[in-house]
Amino acid sequence: MLHIYNSLTGQKEEFKPIDGNRVRIYVCGMTVYDYCHLGHARVMVGFDAIVRYLRYRGYEVTYVRNITDIDDKIINRANELGVSTESLTDRYIRYMNEDLDALFVVKPDHEPRATEFIPNIVEMISELIERGYAYPAANGDVYYRTRQFKQYGKLSGTRLDELVVGARIAPDEMKNDPLDFVLWKGSKPGEPSWNSPWGQGRPGWHIECSAMSTSLLGSHFDIHGGGRDLLFPHHENEIAQSEAATDQTFVNVWMHNGYLEVNSEKMSKSLHNFLTIREILAQDLDPVRMGEILRFTFLMCHYRSPLNYSDSSLKNATVALRRIYLAIRKFEQSGISPSNQLNDDYLSRFQTVMDDDFNTPDALAVIFDCVRDLNRAIDIESGATAGSLYQTLSILNGALGIGCMNASRFLGVELSVDSAGIRELVLQREEARRNRQWETADELRRQLTALGVELEDRPDGTSTWRKL
């Protein structure tokens, strides 16, 4: 039985899809005016693993992850660079896709952009005005009447009276109440804008997610996710907008990722302490290998816990992941055939921990137990057992989206700057060992070590190797 922690109720709940076997999930993606940073990566990888697991579990998932391609920051950035907002967002969407590919993140079923849903947005705002939940102001803005929505604050646990203290009205805004928030922004000359009943303008940030999610998934769907920092006010406002406009429960389960931290501080744009995905990927000769290491780093920590990022997080992930790949390679070089007879014990342990709010660290513990068993089975030449464990391991890895690289590539065998030269030295050493010239063999090993190559001698006298 799958249980998911619901931010709305503050507890783990049994998950029951609204419509039989179908699961409809919406995740807030990114605003594309800069490179993806590790905080984005954590959300994308986290929900990628969740969606993969839901599918593994047999659910028919419709996964929507939006792109915000119009807002103040995009406009400002485009102006700074002297380019159009479209060319700016196109560029960063391209970079985002490259980054996410490197992290083995599968494409969502729909990836709507705010600018493609202006009619839906306008329609929803009109509905809100009609129902008395919104009002146009003289400056061309349209605002949401927050106090009108009696359940406001139910997600974040805030009370309106407490919020008033911090609320403020910017000089150019014409709100009736400081708590009201903008649905539609009247545009200034020269800004990108769309036609609306309230004049030229653009959508506010919160409304686009309400419009896109309900348009693509219906007024009432199963799961809505995003980073913890979106819980308030973004998701709170989404609820207010959607439920006021449709009179229906918006979302059953709200899921939020813990923060990615650096030096125990939240990584964010405003603190200027963020690392981009591509900076990290560039740290290794093979960016794809680095992508999987980064992905693994995220999965070693539960999605709701804060993850304190450091260089040693990557090192930890590297050696842990290497253990998995060494076992895979060991099996592949053993000549044993994979077996279709899966190991029920591991499958069931894996499902138990993943069913408990997607506990990926526990799931990895199961995988490592399976790895140990596999190594053991290969060592004692128990072919049937090894074949079964190998196949089981592959299935479990696939459910998390790890271990899907070619083992030799991960271990760096095909990648070295001088593979041919290394191969030559390895062969020379094999020759020396055959002749029992241990001094020569050890000297060659020293040379290889200096090249960053670690040798593993096999019983038959040949050697395999990997990058240190």
Next chain:
RNA sequence: GGCCGGGUGGCAGAGGGGUUAUGCAGCGGCCUGCAAAGCCGUCUACGCCGGUUCGAAUCCGACCCCGGCCUCCA
């Protein structure tokens, strides 16, 4: 100030009333020409103080520290 999280062994990081998390590192052994990898065994633990209980790292209360939200942020 209000509202949320959290403090676990050398490190990372799950768990959560009595029984090995897991990975890395350490120690002992097997294997090896020597290594590496692998396997077997093994040491370090639950912020502080009280309480409940036969028994608490796990529940309750106070306290100390850390982080977050209350303004844009994944």
